[in-house]
Amino acid sequence: GAGVSQSPSNKVTEKGKDVELRCDPISGHTALYWYRQSLGQGLEFLIYFQGNSAPDKSGLPSDRFSAERTGGSVSTLTIQRTQQEDSAVYLCASSLNRGGNEQFFGPGTRLTVL
Amino acid sequence: GENVEQHPSTLSVQEGDSAVIKCTYSDSASNYFPWYKQELGKGPQLIIDIRSNVGEKKDQRIAVTLNKTAKHFSLHITETQPEDSAVYFCAALPLLGYIPTFGRGTSLIVHP
Numbered sequence: 010g011a012g013v014s015q016s017p018s019n020k021v022t023e024k025g026k027d028v029e030l031r032c033d034p035i036s037g038h039t040a041l042y043w044y045r046q047s048l049g050q051g052l053e054f055l056i057y058f059q060g061n062s063a064p065d066k067s068g069l070p071s072d073r074f075s076a077e078r079t080g081g082s083v084s085t086l087t088i089q090r091t092q093q094e095d096s097a098v099y100l101c102a103s104s105l106n107r108g109g110n111e112q113f114f115g116p117g118t119r120l121t122v123l
Numbered sequence: 124g125e126n127v128e129q130h131p132s133t134l135s136v137q138e139g140d141s142a143v144i145k146c147t148y149s150d151s152a153s154n155y156f157p158w159y160k161q162e163l164g165k166g167p168q169l170i171i172d173i174r175s176n177v178g179e180k181k182d183q184r185i186a187v188t189l190n191k192t193a194k195h196f197s198l199h200i201t202e203t204q205p206e207d208s209a210v211y212f213c214a215a216l217p218l219l220g221y222i223p224t225f226g227r228g229t230s231l232i233v234h235p
């Protein structure tokens with residue numbers, strides 16, 4: 010079976026542009042997470058979805074960041090007016106349901122803001 | 124909230140040696156402790172996990188130990204091989220929680 014997929018794998022953009030990052034979780038997984046990983050750093054939690062709703066958006070660093078999930082499946086992370094400090098690898102993970110279950114990570118999207 | 128400290132940040136060993144990575148956590152309500160391995164250019168992958176009702180778990184060359192009293196848990200890799208070279212992350216999650224708190228990672232380098 011397919012794992013978690015993310016697209017694009019790499020994205021280079023200019024400061025001030027908007028970007029959309031996509032995550033396709035494993036079919037049937039109700040929980041979906043977005044993380045940010047800066048070079049040589051750990052995993053910074055951004056947002057958690059249970060189904061289509063996001064009960065926890067506490068990790069979003071600013072109002073330039075937003076995410077949605079439709080049909081309990083695909084999720085899109087949008088960054089508006091990108092800044093150089095947004096450059097990082099954005100990882101998506103899904104799990105069968107919330108908490109205490111293995112998270113399956115995608116390969117990530119490497120975002121570079123020039 | 125939960126705070127997870129992970130040490131060392133870098134670990135260099137010779138092939139065949141053992142490697143130990145340690146994590147401490149602050150929230151006594153945490154009861155699920157996964158370990159992830161992240162190879163270059165890939166997402167993290169679960170390699171072993173432990174719940175607070177057990178003190179040790181083994182899977183071939185890897186093992187995890189948990190000391191609830193001291194609030195620390197460790198990853199042990201025996202007979203290391205070059206393909207074990209990667210970044211390893213520990214994490215902690217409380218019983219009713221849904222967002223794991225990750226350590227900052229350990230870069231393990233196994234020299235042939």
